[in-house]
Amino acid sequence: MTEILTLSGISKRFGGLTAVSDLTFSLKAGEVVGLLGPNGSGKTTVMNMISGFFAPSQGTIALKGEAIQGLPSHRIAPKGVARTFQLVRALPSLTVAQNVETALAFGRHKLWGRIARERALHHLEEVGLAGRAEERACDITYIDQKRMELARALATEPDLLLLDEWLAGLNPTELQTGISLIRSLERQGMTILLVEHVMDAIRALCSRCVVMNAGRKIADGATDEVLRDPDVVRAYLGDDHA
Amino acid sequence: MLTTTIISGLVLGGTYALIAMGLTLQYGIARIMNLSYGEMIIAAAFLAYVLFGQWGVNPVLGLLVAVPLGFAFGYLVYGLMLRPLVARAASRESLEIDSILVTFGLLFVIQGAMLVAFGSNYTSYNYLNVGIDVFGAVIAANRLVALGLAVVAGGALYLLFTYTLWGTALRAVAVSPRSAPLVGIDVNRAARFAFAIGCGLAAAGGVVISTYQTFTATAGVVFTMKALVVVIMGGVGNILGALSAGLILGLVETFVATYLDPGLTLAATYLIFLAVLLWRPAGLFGRSSR
Amino acid sequence: MTLKSFGSVLFFLVVLAALAFLPFYAGEYVVTLMIGMTGYVVLATAWALFSGPTRYISLATVAFFGIGAYTVSVLSETLPYVLVLLAAALVGLVVALVVGLATLRLAGVYFVIFSFGLAELVRQLVTWYEVNITGTLGRYIFLPVTSDGIYWQLLALAAATLLFSWAIGRSRLGLALKVIGDDEVVASHCGINIAGVKLALFSVSAVIITLVGAIQAPRWTYIEPSMVFNPTTSFLTLIMALLGGVDRLWGPLLGAIPLFLLFEWLSANFPNHYPIILGLIFIAIVFVLPNGVLAAAERIFSKRRGVTVPAANQGGAL
Numbered sequence: 126m127t128e129i130l131t132l133s134g135i136s137k138r139f140g141g142l143t144a145v146s147d148l149t150f151s152l153k154a155g156e157v158v159g160l161l162g163p164n165g166s167g168k169t170t171v172m173n174m175i176s177g178f179f180a181p182s183q184g185t186i187a188l189k190g191e192a193i194q195g196l197p198s199h200r201i202a203p204k205g206v207a208r209t210f211q212l213v214r215a216l217p218s219l220t221v222a223q224n225v226e227t228a229l230a231f232g233r234h235k236l237w238g239r240i241a242r243e244r245a246l247h248h249l250e251e252v253g254l255a256g257r258a259e260e261r262a263c264d265i266t267y268i269d270q271k272r273m274e275l276a277r278a279l280a281t282e283p284d285l286l287l288l289d290e291w292l293a294g295l296n297p298t299e300l301q302t303g304i305s306l307i308r309s310l311e312r313q314g315m316t317i318l319l320v321e322h323v324m325d326a327i328r329a330l331c332s333r334c335v336v337m338n339a340g341r342k343i344a345d346g347a348t349d350e351v352l353r354d355p356d357v358v359r360a361y362l363g364d365d366h367a
Numbered sequence: 368m369l370t371t372t373i374i375s376g377l378v379l380g381g382t383y384a385l386i387a388m389g390l391t392l393q394y395g396i397a398r399i400m401n402l403s404y405g406e407m408i409i410a411a412a413f414l415a416y417v418l419f420g421q422w423g424v425n426p427v428l429g430l431l432v433a434v435p436l437g438f439a440f441g442y443l444v445y446g447l448m449l450r451p452l453v454a455r456a457a458s459r460e461s462l463e464i465d466s467i468l469v470t471f472g473l474l475f476v477i478q479g480a481m482l483v484a485f486g487s488n489y490t491s492y493n494y495l496n497v498g499i500d501v502f503g504a505v506i507a508a509n510r511l512v513a514l515g516l517a518v519v520a521g522g523a524l525y526l527l528f529t530y531t532l533w534g535t536a537l538r539a540v541a542v543s544p545r546s547a548p549l550v551g552i553d554v555n556r557a558a559r560f561a562f563a564i565g566c567g568l569a570a571a572g573g574v575v576i577s578t579y580q581t582f583t584a585t586a587g588v589v590f591t592m593k594a595l596v597v598v599i600m601g602g603v604g605n606i607l608g609a610l611s612a613g614l615i616l617g618l619v620e621t622f623v624a625t626y627l628d629p630g631l632t633l634a635a636t637y638l639i640f641l642a643v644l645l646w647r648p649a650g651l652f653g654r655s656s657r
Numbered sequence: 658m659t660l661k662s663f664g665s666v667l668f669f670l671v672v673l674a675a676l677a678f679l680p681f682y683a684g685e686y687v688v689t690l691m692i693g694m695t696g697y698v699v700l701a702t703a704w705a706l707f708s709g710p711t712r713y714i715s716l717a718t719v720a721f722f723g724i725g726a727y728t729v730s731v732l733s734e735t736l737p738y739v740l741v742l743l744a745a746a747l748v749g750l751v752v753a754l755v756v757g758l759a760t761l762r763l764a765g766v767y768f769v770i771f772s773f774g775l776a777e778l779v780r781q782l783v784t785w786y787e788v789n790i791t792g793t794l795g796r797y798i799f800l801p802v803t804s805d806g807i808y809w810q811l812l813a814l815a816a817a818t819l820l821f822s823w824a825i826g827r828s829r830l831g832l833a834l835k836v837i838g839d840d841e842v843v844a845s846h847c848g849i850n851i852a853g854v855k856l857a858l859f860s861v862s863a864v865i866i867t868l869v870g871a872i873q874a875p876r877w878t879y880i881e882p883s884m885v886f887n888p889t890t891s892f893l894t895l896i897m898a899l900l901g902g903v904d905r906l907w908g909p910l911l912g913a914i915p916l917f918l919l920f921e922w923l924s925a926n927f928p929n930h931y932p933i934i935l936g937l938i939f940i941a942i943v944f945v946l947p948n949g950v951l952a953a954a955e956r957i958f959s960k961r962r963g964v965t966v967p968a969a970n971q972g973g974a975l
Contacts, residue, residue: 176846198845208846216839227836230829231848237829277847400766402716402773448940460712460765465943467714467769468899472939475892479932588888592774599770630785637778640771641759648763 127189129154129316130175130285135184135194137170144170146340147184152285157307157317159327159348162337163361168320169211171337172287175318176208177201188285203233207283209291211320213270217263221273224262225249225280232281248276252306268299279310286310288319292326304329324352336360370504372625373618378510380617381517382575386590387597387609388524389568395541395604396561399449400463402470404594405587406477407566411437411573412582413485419492426494426578427512433570441566445559448473453558474587481584491581509578516575520568525606537561541604589633596640602650612651615639673816680805688804692876694917695811699869700890701897701909702818706825707862709903710834711855713765717756717772718894720779721749721863723885725870727783730796730880738800742871749867750860752779757856780886787882795881802875810872818865823906830854889932893920896939900946 131151137144145167152158160168173179175186177198186194193201207228216224225245229236236244249258252272257265262273271291278286292303300323307330310317321327327334327348334351336344338360344351351357386408393401411433418424418432448469456462495508528534540547540557547554572590576582597616601608616636623635643651680688700718708715728745736744756775760768787794825831833854836844845851874880893916901912919938924931 178842178846197850198842199848199850202846202848210842214840214843216836216843218835218839223832227832227843227849228847230832233848235829281848400769451944463766464712464714467766468895468943469940471716471892471895472936472943475889475932475936475939477936479930479934479936482932483929588774588777592770592777595770595773599767628785628789630781630788633774633778633781634785637774644759644763644767644771648767 127154128152128187129189130318131185131187132171132175133185133187135171135174135181135186137167137174137179138182144340145174145181145337148337148340148342149184150335150342150345152316152318154284154316155311155314157311157319157330157332159331159334160318160320160337161322161327161334161351161357165339166337166360167340168337169289172208172289172318172320175201175285176206176287199231202231202281205233205281205284206287207232207278207281207285208287209271209274209278209289211289213267213274215262215270215273217261219262220258221249221254221260221262221265221269222246222258224273225276228277228280234282244280245276248280249273251279252276253302268295275306284316286315286317288317288321290320290322292319292321292323300326328352368504368625370502371506372621374501374504374506375510375625376618376621377614378506378514378517378579378617379621380614381514381521382572382613383593383597383617384610384613385517385521385575386569386572387594387601387613388521388606389565389572390591390594391598391601391604391606391609392537392561392568393565394598396537397445397449397558397565398453398459398462398544399445399466399558399562400470401562401565402467402591403474403477403587404470404565404569405589405591406474406481407437407440407569407587408573408576408590409582409584409587410477410481411570412577413481413490413573413584414570415574415577416490416492419494426574427516430516430571430574433574434567437570437573438563438567440570441563442559444473444566445562449562450555450559453555478584478587485584487584489581489583492577494578507579513575513579516571520571521610524564524568525610528606538604592633593636596636596643599640599648600643600651605650608650673812676812677809680808685804688808690921692804692808692811692873693921694914695808695815696869696873697893697897697913697917698910699811699815699818700866700894701901701913702815702822703862703865703869704894705898705901705903705909706818706822706865707855707858708898710838711765711858712838713761713768713855713859714895715772715859715862716769716891716895717775717863718866719886719888719890720772720776721752721866722870722890723776723779723783723882724749724752725867725872726874726877726880726885727870727882728867729800729871729874730798733798733800733875738802742868745867745871746864749864753860753863754856757859761855761859762852776886776888776891780882783882783886795879797879798875798877800875804876807872807876811869814865814868814872819906819910821861826906830857834858889935892935892939893917896935896942900942 128151133149135148136146148171160171162168170179174181174194177193177196177200180195184194185192188204188206191204193204216227219227222242222245225248226241229241229244246258249255252275254269254272254276257269262270265273275291292300295303304326307317319331331348333346334348335342336351336357343356343360344354390401390404393399393404414433414436415426415429418429419426449466452465452469453462456465495512497508498505499508499511501511528538536552537557537560539550539552540554544554593616597609597612600612600615601610616639619635619639620632624632679691700722704715704718707713725745728748729741732741732744756771760771784794833844833849836847836849837851837854841851870885877884897913897916898909899912900916901910902908920935923934927934
């Protein structure tokens, strides 16, 4: 398997605060990897650097062998990177279908008109929003907005999908639906990096996990082993539990 | 020649620093982008002109009239026109847009009133127009007075802001308008005072300018523009930054006027502005916070 | 095409034709009035084209207007008329690109400040150039363009601008603008080049404004920098667009027509107090109708029918 994403020695400093420090890991094509760590450990910052929201202060990020660190988001997205946001970002003045069509219109294939419409409806069906296309994005529930956001990300047909706590806040039934949805994406060959706190989902989905604490990588390996790692347990629960 | 240019540059720079401080208070603390600022300066210049011409009041004493009047005017304008906009604003952006629009309207009102009262001719008066020898260069006494006034006013303001509780409270609002109320600061009152002080400084600047420059009723735009450039160069809300940036701009303009052409000073201002925007949009002395 | 949209197109064409025949049955005074009015309709529509969706308030209208007029005065004797217009558009485009590239990546307020002083800067530079290099201030324009001709050109430009504005609303660019208005972060993650979109729109708007100045220039026969770079033009354009409402295609037009007539009447009857009245009207508009008359009318209308219109700036569900 080839490496699709390689982060080498990346750091991000905000003024005096170092949010991510000398982080190195890579994803192979078709892998589903969890990015774990306590709150404030720098997970979302990593996502933001991959998607081009921030430029790293140091280090390189390679996508399929091509350096992308420091490029703006609108140049990274068409290279096959799509994401969802920790707090859902719907486009409130548009309809549900238009939200998805946006990604089609400006993504890799620049689709517009009837084809874009058909694709958008297809992706809405994929995430369980069939028949909801004409509702306004600001009128649907939080969970449906999350689904819509995923459809928007999928519409770009990404090679690499970044999910930032996409499963958070779902009830048990919704969680099962969400997990099987991500599994079906994995079967399609998509590479997925997910930041997640829901342990059941991590165990069910991720073959491998990268764990961060205070901006540094403290573990990287098969999910079961990583979750038993004393460093990881200490990072989450404190010294007493190690 | 060089000494004269440097001293003239410092005089002009001191004036710019003075007016820019007022604008940086208004924008940094009260969050009002005041496009009618230059018109307030010119209005004070006309006031000094009338006081001196009609009643023979020395401009230095004229300050004692103009500054309180400017303060009162600012206090009223904020309360009547701007406070309702602040209250209805949904976000910082919408307040910015509303304040730009309303003060743009105010610009025409003040300018129109001055045109009615004084016409559109160039105006000036003779005050202390005698040469004084400074380091071998002959400088008009009124310019030295202007520099002195700018330094005193600017210095007093800086000390006030740095060492008094009240100044610290105002700076707190500039840095973090949302958390300032948590420590018991009345943000609304702070904004009103900052805006009024800003107008007071504009009045001071106008009186100072009138002592050594000719001015017209329609010259306000240029002063607003220069003050804005200085504010951005110095970093929004940064008093010391405004002071240094004002001096730099004054020196550059004087050099351009002396060695190139007086018609190109605004172009020079714009060039500096462009360079700052491309190179350090957060200001020469500000840390980028975005 | 539905029956309703067919009807609107037909109506648009009929009105346009009726306006085009105006010089044949109306007198010279009406044509002069219509030149001014059509000019402001174009200015306000072009202004709203950029400032409406981006919320960047441009105070540089007269800078481009003046550039257009001045280019015509400089080139009118050396080039054929069509090329003169083209050259004016090109100069406007270059200035717009420079200003846009410098400021549109930054927060909106930098753009406002830059545009605020731009007219004064261009005016001083032109004055400096004329005084120092050519040695004369003021130029004569002798072009064989009648006032009817000017009127027809402006009418065509107005129709083109409205059509363009309408077309943007249904294009990918229009969608990009809505997305940027909603959420810039999502926009760029969807692959939209935000600064590029803003720059494109600002340039188009600036070129149209430049053309208005260029087309109107022959009216004056003699022009000076202080005439064509009069800040009142920027101010009037802004008021008209805001009064009508910048979010709707017909808004600026509906603002421009009544205000133009009002201002004509005011400047004829109160020449001295004109700027004061202007300023007060403007302040009143910002206070009373922050989203323009069309939006206010829609709100009143829907209230009467008992329908609630969701506020445009309400944001997401959370």
